[in-house]
Every structure is written in C-alpha cells, then in structure tokens.
Amino acid sequence: MKNWFLVTFFFLSISSVFAQGKITGKVEDENGPLPGANVVIQGTTNGVATSFDGSFTLNSSKATGTLVVSYLGYESKKVSYSIIGSSSDLGTIVLKAESNVLGEVVVSTTVIDIAKDRKTPVAVSTIKAAEIREKLGSQEFPEILATTPSVYVTKSGGGFGDSRINIRGFDQRNVAVMINGVPVNDMENGAVYWSNWAGLSDVTTAMQVQRGLGSSKLAISSVGGTINVITRSADAKQGGSISSTIGNDNYLKTLASYSTGKMENGLSASILFSNTMGNGYVDGTKFLGQNYFIGLGYEINENHDIQFTFTGAPQWHHQRSFANTLADYIKYGNPSENKPNIKYNSDWGYLNGEEYSWARNFYHKPVASLNYDWKINDKMKLSSVFYGSWGRGGGTGNIGRSPFAFKTANGLVPFNDFYAYNTGTYDPANRDALTAITGPSNLAPTNGEQISSRTAGFTRRASINSHDWYGSVINLNTKLSDKFTLDFGVDARTYIGYHFRNVNDLLGADGYFDNRDINNPNRFLYNTYSASPSFNPFTNVKDQEKIEYNNNGYVKWYGAFTQLEYSTEKLSAFVQGAISQQGFKREDTFLYLKTNDLYMTDYKNILGGNVKGGVNYNINEQMNVFANAGYYSKQPFFNAVYPSNQSIVAADLTNEKILGVELGYGFRSSIFNANLNAYYTSWKDRYQRSSDPSSSNRNGYYEAFGVDEIHQGLELEMTAKPFKTLNINGMVSYGDWFYDGNATYKKYDQNNLLLGDGTLTLDKVKVGDVAQVTYSIGANWEAVKGLKLDANYRYADNLYANIEPGRFSATNNKGTLLLPSYGLMDLGLSLKLNRTKDSKDSFNFRINVNNVLDETFVTESRTNQFTATQAEFDGGTGDGLINPFGSTTSASNKLKGTGSGQYPTYQDYLAKGVYDGVDVRNQVFFGFGRTWNFSVRYDF
Template structure:
C-alpha cells in the first residue's frame, strides 16, 4: 500500500504541473430523434481538438478560440456544423439532433460518477457498446449474453439450452471472472462470483445500453474483472413521456408480451416508469418448458439542479426445465438416426412424462428482486457526490434426484419413466410388464408399506425429487466523491460496502407417489457423517416444497424441513477506491487504486453438533486490491492510440476457503493477475476501426471442476495453484460506404494456456475424499472456449422504414473443458485439450417501421429474426477430452483405459476392437471411424450441441 500511495502522489504531481488555461468551454447534448447519442464525435472545425459524447449524449470541449464552428458526426448519421461564440468563458450549444432512423438509442440513461462508462478516444481500454435499439431488435428469444457474441474475444453459448442457462466467456475467462455491473452495482455472487442469467431474464427489456470493457477495465471497484466488465445501464424514470407494447412469437411455442409506460419528467420534478412482462413456452431442446415474468418500477425526483434521486425495483421470477447433463455423443446418435450416424441434437435425458405432463429431474426456479436508490448531489460546478444503496433477496434453487440409481433407468425413447418410479414407490411396479427397455427393469425390491400403511422412501430406496436451495439476503452501498481539481484534473475517491448471507440446504420437492421421506444419518468408512442432521439422526418428513418461485422476496427459509445438508455462508466486504484522471483534447490518462477486505464465515447445522465450535466459524478475513492506469493520445481528429496496465490481488472465494463442504478454513494465497494492453483507433464519418493487443497472467488460481466420470456423477475436482497465460489480438471494424448501408466486422485470436503444474484433490457428490495428486497442465490449452473468432455483417436500410440485416460468425480453435482426471500425473497418455470442429453460423433479420400518421410519433414496428439460418449442426461444448483412438491404440487398448460405450453410456474399461462387435465395439479400425466417431469426435465424449434453426417475430407499438 505504501508503494500505491507513492505512485498516486507522483502521478498527481506530474499531471498537475502540465495544467494550462483555455479560452473557454463549449458544451451541449447530442441526440437522435428518440434520445441520447453516446459516442458521437465533436470536433472544432479546422483543428484536431475534439471529444466524444458520454452515455447521456453530453460533451464538454475546451477551445482556445472565442468563435468558430464545431462539427458533430456519428457513423450512419448526417453530420452537422454548429457555430459557437464564447461569452464569459462559456458556449452552451444546447441540444443538437442528428437525423437517421437507423440508429436509435431510445432511452435516456442514468448519469452518475459511480457508473464507470468508457468514453471513445478518451478512456484507454478496449470497449464495445451495444445500444438499446440493437438489443430490442435482435434479442427475440435469444439469451442476453448472446447479444455479445459478435464482440471480439467473446464466446457465448446456450450451454444445456434451458431458459436463462446461457453463459459467456471473455478472453478465455468464464463469467465467474467477468464483472457484471448494473447501474454501478456489482451483481456477481458474493460466495463464488457466478452470474445466473435466468435471474436477470428481464434485464434486456429495461436496458438502455450495454458496454463490454475487455480486460481489467475502467471500474474503480475491486471487482472480478479479470476477463472483462459487462456494464449494463438500465432505463430510468428520467425519459420521455410515452409507452410501448411488445409481443414476440417464436419457435417451440415461445410467446412473450411486455408493456411499459413512462410519465416523463413532470413540472414538479417527479417522474415514474413501469414495465411488466411475461414469457412462456419451450426452448429448442426437448423437455425445456419455462415460465418467466419480469417487472420494473422506476421513480425519479429532481429536487433541484443540485439534488437528484432515482429509485428502481426490478425482478424476474421464473422456473424452467433444464438439460443439465451433457450426454455422450453416442446417446444423441442412438436417439437420432443410428443408421446414418446422425445425432438428435434436441435429446435431453433429464425429463419425461408424469401423469401426462412434462416433468424433469432438473428444474430451476428463482426470484431475485433488486431494489436500488441512486442519489446524486451536485455540490457546485466542481464537486459532486454520487451514491447507490441497494438490496437483493434471492429465493429459489434447482431440483435433482435422490434414490435407486435414478439416472440408470430410461424408456425406449431415452426419457425418464416417472410414472414407473411412482408405481415403484408404492410397491405397484410389475417387472413383467417390461415397461423400461433401455435401462433395464427396476429392481425387484420395491418400497413396502410400514406398520401404518405408509410408503416411505429414503436416499437409497425409492425415487424422490429434491430441491437444492441457494437463497440469499444481500445489502450494499457505493459512494463516490468527484472533484474537478483543475480544468484537466479530476479526482475520485469512494467507499464500497457489502454484506451477504447465503442459505444452502435441500428439501423434498416431490415424493413421486410416496407418503414420506426418511432422512437417516449415514457414515463413510472413515466415520464421516453424511446426508442428515447429526443433532436429529433419524427423521421421517412429510412436507414438500414448491419448485416454483415465490413472488414474496422475504420468504422465510429457515423453518423449512431440510435434508442432506444445511449450511449458511456469511460474507462481509469493505472497500475503498480512488482515481486521478487527466484530460485534454489530445491526451487523457488515469491512475486508479483500490483496497478491499473480504471476510467469510460458515455455519453448518447438520455436520456439527450444537456444542461443536465448528458449527459456526469466526470470520476469515483477506485483504486484496488493485492498481491500474492507462493513457490515451489522440494523434489527430481521426486516430488515437492507448495503453493500460494493471495488477490485481484477488481474494480467494468462499469455496476455496471452506473446501469440500467442511468448516475448516484453508490457508489460501491471493490470486494474482497482471495485465497489459495497447491499442489503436481510427474514426471517421465513413470508416471506424479499433485494434488492440493484450497479455494477462493469472497465478495461484483456485479452480473447482465437475467430474464428468459417470461413475462419480456430481463429484468434483479441486485444483490449487493453477497458473494461466492469456494473450491475443482483437480487431473491430464498421464502415458506411453509402447512405443506408453499414458493414460491421470483428476478428480476435487468442493464445490461452495453462502454465506449469498444480495440486488437486478429488471428491464424490457427498464431499468424501477419493484421491489427490498433481495435474500436469503445462502448455495445455484453456478449454470450454473458442480461441479464434471472426464475424462480418451488414445492415441495409432499403427504403425509409424497411431494413434488412445479416451476419456470419465463425468459431475455430474451439477446445473442450479441462477434464482434470486426464491430466493427472498417473495418466501416461496425456494428449492435451480436445479440439472440437470449427463452425460458422448465419443469422438474419428484417425490420419494418411505420408511423400511425405522417406527423405522428406513434409507430408500429415489426421484426423477424432467423438464427442459424442454414440449420448448421455443431458441437458448442464438450465436458470431456476423449481423443479418437489411433490405429495402434485400436488394435491394442483404447489408450486411456476410460472404457467403451454401450447404450449411450461409458460402462467399463476395455478394448474398442472386438471379434463380436456390439454397440460401442468394432470389428475393424475403419468400422470404428465410421460408427464410433462423428465429424472427427469420439462418441464417448459428453457434449452439448448448439441450437439448430430458430426464429422469432416481434410486433411493437410505441406511443
């Protein structure tokens, strides 16, 4: 910290002595026909003096001349030349409107110094911005992260394909290491930094703009921005009067309706906005029904020019059936077209029919409302205080199974026989009926009635759907003090505080015909208690709890009957930050530092007796922080260069401290991230380009990974001391060759790999220790991501009100997830990370807009999107690294001892070659290549396919 203070003081002194005086200031606001226009160029005619507008469209420009003209331009808009005259040091140009209906932002956004929005040709970071109009047009029935798929170094997939289950990866880092900010609030989970997009399903409907800052970014907070920061700016009550109604239809009975209205700012300074939405249907994969609602309430009060209050309350209660298990590639082919080796990419092994209705082992349900109060206090022209106070109350979880090897039994069609399970639970299943032909008949020992005539299941007999509850109460505040020291120097400093309580347990959701569930205390051979409350060893439970979200965010979860585990996590966060920014027409620079203390405590009411001091631990506190800085230089009105560097000492997360679900704290080193970046930009009325290169080193990382081994389902690996290197280059282009046509393109290439070796431990689903050793990861490619991507697209406004667009996106160097078991030192045949086939996708859309009358602002808007237009079949993710066997391996052994495929599952170790081949065994090597692989991928790999062709049609009425 002493070195950090020295750097800050040195930078402050150096930048202060460069201060010079200007003739005066030119200010104004740039808008299009519907609202603010961020990123517009404002240049003093005949000079290289210029700037870009902020997110609210405002700009301030210093001029050494008392008279002249400013030229305002934005790609796709008609430029304007505005005269100015400086009087008493000021020239206020008011609101300047650029005309072009093809580029509409649509909403005014929150202006606050706690929202760290990067500014073009000023903030020295790699950044991409997506406006509300594009989100509104292209989202349809896609997921929110997919809107970023055409951004450099971004890989977004639908994962299993359930509603809200998509994920995003930036520069090779998953979303646990990407900071997601909503109006300046950090929303990554405080225990594991995860982001669950199903909890934010309504965010797209209230977003004014979304900005992606790749790398450490410009945020002043010490947040999880290793890969980047997704900065979401929501609609506020400070917008124009009016409303809209939107209806969207899509494939698989998808239907969504949204209505909104805003009063606009009234004469008394008050304003209000409200939005309500509903969506339901199914996703592309089988067995993925969902129901989701969302709401937004915004209240604003501009007391006077100095005081501004903005209150928001928003949430998105939802439930959805998931495809949580990545099946072996052979299973997709088994339930597709085995004769022609064609997969059924919609296949989902987690669902079936129960009492004639869709029912799933994997059902997610959650409601996470967020309430926030933003307060801006303009003390004077040089000093401002911005703050946000927020609370979040998450209620819900996800379901799964307990019972008699529930994943083994499938119908002939590969679905789950829930009706048979219910008959088994009541002693009524007749094996002679041979109803289950894929996985075999259920065992003969069924649930029998007790003395009271009740049918009671438990964790080893019968079938039960349980729910894993992950609820929380979260409160926080960010306060920032902003002071303009001179015309060129601005100082920020502030505080960041958060407190979090997480509630984790399981309950009985559906007994599947049984009368009760018996929770018995179990032990392992090592004497470790499992699966129940040591303070109440034997209990028979008769309550069940809904797997639909509660609309009451304050539902009491403490009094529910619990099984399997019951623990609470407590997290406290205190942070302080500061930033010094220097800005002229040519040069801008910043240096920023933050420090934070994160404390963790664990309470376990099942594993530890009431008199055990480990039942609730003291707080384990960890100190961390970051320091970063950057510089941007505008060569002329068109070109700029920038560079930034940063170092981040990141505290370990909750799971790293309290490993394998125990309350014994481990001594962890902070993770250490070092990043460098340089870039070049070119901007004109016709052509824009941004190029940058980066290098990131990540040391002492803790990583928890699911074990894909079917014999250890729901088990996991924990790795410690993992080192990674991420480096690459990125290019982003857009060009307007003539009025009405805009062409966009991007390309990115990454070289992301592990460095050296690390220690690991392996556990089963009950957190029982299995084995440990070293992972040999040196130069192994980082998986679960594509390391080379490019896209090219065009938007063409054929005539006024009619626009078509199309985009081609290509992904290559796509690697499977790291399967830790294959990289252990015991494995003598390490081949690296499995590379999956590359693929390219075409998306297209058509927009039509017409006003109710010639002079009316009311408008009717129609939009149709077709995603994956050519119906490309491709693997988006693989959980395993099973390479195609060579000729010699085939003639001998498979080469890794991981088993052969039978009935779509890995069942035993053995040779692929067989004199009497059956499913998963082959007579010749060519037979193996023909039937044992698909598109060059071994059928034993566990994969998720991407969606095939999907469509959505949206009607929107604005008034």
C-alpha cells in the first residue's frame, strides 16, 4: 500500500508540472478585435488584458479550468480550457454586446435612462452614430430626426444653429433634452439653442427620441418627449479619425479625433476638435464655429469607474431673425412671375465692403461633467454625475433711430449711410438707401462729441444672455430580487442668468447716451464690446457697461425621484414618482432703486412633480404590447412667475397640468419590424409668451394666460429587410392638436408698456407652428461591399401658421392659417475602402444631396393673414380679420382700391397678392432649396 501511494503521488506531481503551460486566444466582437478585454481564470486573480489585435497569452498552473472573458458593454463569456502538452489555443472568442449598448457607447451608468426594446413601455426611436455621421452632413443636428414620427424640424430663419424641433406638437421648450443624463433645457425658459450645441453631432454615439412621457426618472417636464443624447466616452475603442467636408455656399468643416481605448492601468482618454465655416445658404448668414471634446477615464477596478468630460462649441453666425412678408420675398425675387427670392434677408448689408448684419449671434457654452460609478456589490450600484455649464454670449440688434425704412435697391441695409450719418458726413446725393435720412432735432454734439441715443443715430447693441449653472444627479440602483429593481435618487441644480444689453458697435458715433438706469440716470457711454465668442468660459460679465436693462434671474432646483421596476422574460412594468421644488428670484438694477425691496426679490418657491407608470407584455417572440400613463404638475417658466419683465410675482400663478396616456404595439421578425402607437395628452393652465410680429410693435410681445391644449394622434414606424443588402424604412404620423377653451392675454411694447388686454377665442383652434401630419419612406441599398446608396422622401401636411395672439381677440376669427403642404427628396452615397485587404483602417467617402428636386416651400408663418374672399374684397373689409382690439381692419390695410399696395380688381389681387394660396402680407420663412455636401474621412 505504501509503495502504491508513493507511485501515485509521484505521478500526480509529474502531471502537475507538465500541466503548467500557456493559454492563447483572441477576443473579438462582430466588428473585429476587442483590445483591453479582461481574461481571468475563474476563481483566481490570474488574468490579463487583450492586446491591440485582441490576442492574449495567459500562464496557467492547472491543466483544466474555465476562463471568464469580459469587456465593458458586452456579455461576459465562460470558456473551458484543457492544456495538452504545454499550451492550449482557444482560437477566437466572440463576445455579444449587451442590450444597453447604443452604437459605440456603453451605458454603464444608471443616471442615463435608455429605453430598451420589448421592455421599456414607451414610444421610442433610436439613431446610432453611423447614421448621424453619414446622413447629417452639413445639416443642423435636430434635422437627423426629421423622419421620426410626430417630429417636425425646420431651419427657422436659416442661420447656423438656428433650427428648431417640435415633438407631438410641442415646441422644444417643452421637450426635455438630456445629454448623458444631464438636463440642458434653459432653467429660466426651457429653451434649447442648437447653435450652442453645434458640435454635438461630432461627439454623439447614439440618440434616442422618447416621445411622450419618456423613461427618465427625473422630475423633468417632458411634455412632448425626451431627446436623449449619448456622447463619446473616454474608454471608447482605440483609434482615431480625420475628416473634411465641403458643401454649397463655401461650407467647410475639418475634424480630427483620437481615443486611446482602455489601457492596462485602467486609464483612457478621448479627444476631438473640429472647425466649421461657410457663407450660409440664406443671404448674409456667414458663420464660424469650433467644437472640442476632451474625455478622461479611470477604471480603478471592476467596482469603481470615473469619467470626466469637457466639451464646448464656441461660434458666431449672422442670422435672418426677421420673417419678411411674402411680398418682400417676391419684390426682391422675380415680381413679374410672382417668384420669391427664398434667400432674401432684410437684416444685413455691407459696411466698408464686408458683410455686416444687425443680427449676429455669438455664444460659448462649455459643459464639464464628472461621472462616478460605484458597484457596491452584485446587487447595488451608485451612479453620480456632477456638472457645470458657463454660457457667455448673446445676439445683436439695432437701437437708436429705426432703420427699417431704409433699404438699398436690392433690399439690403445701407450701413455705409448709417456710418456717414453718425459721423456727420452723410450726403443724401451719394446715399445707398432709397430714402434720404433726415436728421432728428435732438441729435446734437455734446462737448464736441457726436452722441447716439435711443432716438438719434444708429447703433448696434448686443442683448447678453449669459449664465452660470451647476448641478448633480445621484442615483442608487438596487436589485431587490431577480425580478424587482428599485432606484432612488436626487437631482439638484443652481442657476444664475445674466441679462442686459451693451453697445457692440457705435457705427462711427463717439458715444452712446443712456437714461434707462434709474440708479445712474443720463449716462454717456463710450465702451463697446465684441460680438465674437470668448474662449474663456469664466469671462466676467458683471463689470461691463450696460444699457436698456440689467436683470439677473436666480433659479434653484431640488428634486427627488424613485422608480420600482419589475421584469421577466414576458412582462415588464414600472412605476415612478418624482417631486421637485423650484425657487425663482429676480434682481433688477435698472428698473428699481437700490432702496426698493424689488431691487432683489426673495425666492418664490413652487412645488411640482410627476407620477407615471407603464407595463409591457411580450405576447411571443414577435409581438408585444405596452401602455403607459402619467401626470405632471409642472412649474411655470421664470417669465410667468415674474411677468412683464418686472419683479412682481404673478397674482394668479399656478402650475401647468399635463396628463398623458399612451398605447403601443410592436412586431418583430427577421425581415419586418413595426411599431404602432396611440397617444392622448392634455395640457392645462399654460402660460405662453410670444413676440408680436407686427411691424408697428417690433420687439413687443404678448402674454397669454390659462391656455389649454389637447394633443392626440397615431404613429406608425416600420423597417423591412427583404434582402441582406436592402433596408426599407417608413413612418406615418397623424396628429390632432388643438386649443381647448379660451384664454386671456395682455399686449406690451418693447418697453413693457401695456397696450391692451382681452380674451383669446381659441376654442378648437388648431395648434400652429407645426405640421400635424407627416410621413416618410426611405431605403438603404448596399450595391456591392462598401458601396451604399440611400434615398428618403418625406412629406409634411396639415401645416399651420404660428398663433398670432392679436388675431384671436374676436369671435369671428378664421382660426389658424393652413399653409401649403410640401414633400422633399434626399439622396446619399457612401463608399468605404480599407487601406489594405486585411487592415482595419479605412477611407470613407460620402455625398449627400438634400431637397434633390429643389422644391420651394414655406416652413412656417409668423402671421395669420387669410386670403380674402370675393365678398370680403368687394365689401372693403380687406383680409376679413379683426385687429387686436376688436375694431375692423384699418383703411390703410384694405385690399380694394387704387392706392399703393392695393388691387383694382379681385383677379388682380389673386394674381399679385396671393402666392401658392397664401396672402403675400404673411411673414414667413422658406426652407432651403437644393443643397449638397461631400466628405472624406480616414478611420484608423
């Protein structure tokens, strides 16, 4: 027995010695190698990370065992090994991406709320980085969503970054925009200025549009929906990209980026820089913008991960801020053929031979964020993000003498004449303008200096809207069991908005006279301030000389939220609740004496919140149904708390109430997918402020109170893949959006002087400024490997003009003006060529042609001038409308007659006073005609 034991022991010892050897292999996903993947022998700390090409070599002292292969964003995989001789080659190990991966980004933090297919019960559309990079081209960032159900996107005036978006009939002030889980809607008015995010498309890896309630746990007011943007991260795959894009109207964009990938020490970095410039499609809309992104990451261990990002997009661009009448577009186009010049812009001209504009926007809004994810144990995870944003900039306009009556023969602004007038060298005989400028009696030199005041001379001012914004979102995610998950978190923000005007360009004058500061009246000012963005995000705005007004808005937000989620293979459901307190404080150093309590108010604190829930049931592997419902008590915006630009809290202040219900059905198969949604949203007690489009009250505004709306509709989104190389997509959305009951309004001039008030007869009037019916159909075809052709046609119908409040003060209004429908065709061609047959680096070529058929179309109207009927024309009632105070249309606006701008006969009116069924007195914006862009990109 003793000898047998010794022989056995000796044999096992020898076997153990010879079993020591090397395990080799390669880790990939469906796209290629995964450098930095973790390979660990199960039950030990013995492991390695894969190299650049995904390969690994691991020493083992055991002849058999199991490897655990893992990579962030991928499902871990266990692989058995058995060493024969001195090594074991496992070949290629393929990892499968987790369900929470969008494009190249991995959503590992619970701060970001991503809707998952066949699980999250909300209506959602997802667009990944490859599609954004290819199809967007030189278009604005929101335009990539133009083929999404119930989404309406326009370029507005056409300036760089001036586009806007509506979802389910709600404008972007009432659509929550989230970037990596951080809310970015302005804390005072809810606005999102896309020019501030002009470089967002460069760093976006995926974007989800969650229509309706959305899946965000925060107490945000996603009345129309949520745009959830996921950007690059520091631990993106190793590699880089260099690209250049050219396009119509001297468009030029250059970009370079590089990511280290996650290194063996856990560190990672990613950087991106780009520069964009051009003349703009619309006349007088030159622009220049940069974009930068810096990401740094550190995975301390598998339980602790830190990500820091800093991104910004400083830019300036000239705008078309004023919507001209159709008559003006035709006047400066081809009047004989009643053909408009859709590029016409009345805000610009030339000064000393260079393009110069009254309307110039300039801004820099960098955002820094620090994400920390702590995996406390297998069931609990704490995710936090701390962020700051520092916006600096504003937009310019005119002040002093009204310049709008002065135009050159081409309809441009005669800035050289204004400069000469301000310097006292103006000669009417050599003027550029059609009308001579006559000097006002109160324009006189002071101490030998020419002074431009509000009523004398011409000056370009800047309206500054800067801010300092800090916040944090912290979420604790706990798996209570295999089926239940509980989230609890807090959302805190603090914001200061700085609002004032300064002098940007004296246009030759020696100084500016201001008498608007009650604490420092009758000041002569001589400093001017640049209308270009500062790269320093901490520029001090407090010490600048201010004119016209100077007020600061303070907003504090404290929120708490919780969500309980239930999930099985068949059934998933959630219930969520959130509460928030917003505090609003106003400081006004011009309107009130320092001794006045209204100089700086106390915080007006208002509670709000929401509750929502939903359930999804997977009928089988192909079909699922879902339903959700929710109620919001939404705090009003800052200007509703302090209306009329004063520091007195509104007497009838109330929260807005939103009730939403939604049903959905989904179908999935290997060749066809479809989603069908039905929704109903009720919005009550809304406050709405809108500008007055009338030229007689330029820069004036309306305030409407107690506005109620109903938004309901159907959405169908489909994709089909009949062949491996062909994808077909389509969507149809039908909306029925209207006002429910009447409201009240007040009308003010630009100096906050009350001009009148009354009742708005809005009941059953269609919600305007949006197309209520849209559909599209498109296809992507890979003709040969690396060569792809895509086309898309989209159509907008039931397009209504913006509500002009003054037109609805009488019961005999005609409702909302219906604008002509339009359809647009876009084409694209992509070519990808690998540098060598087996290399991963490649050259990519892309050409886009938008509006291929060069369709001329109106995207929006600021006014509601209806085409006159024969009876109205003959009766001398002109446009058949009522002015804001109930009296009939003034004689100067009547159509019938022989005077200037009038028509002798009804047929003459139809021929010259109507364009495509729309009265030419309407103030409109046209969409762009045919445009193109071509890009070359090298990925390595």
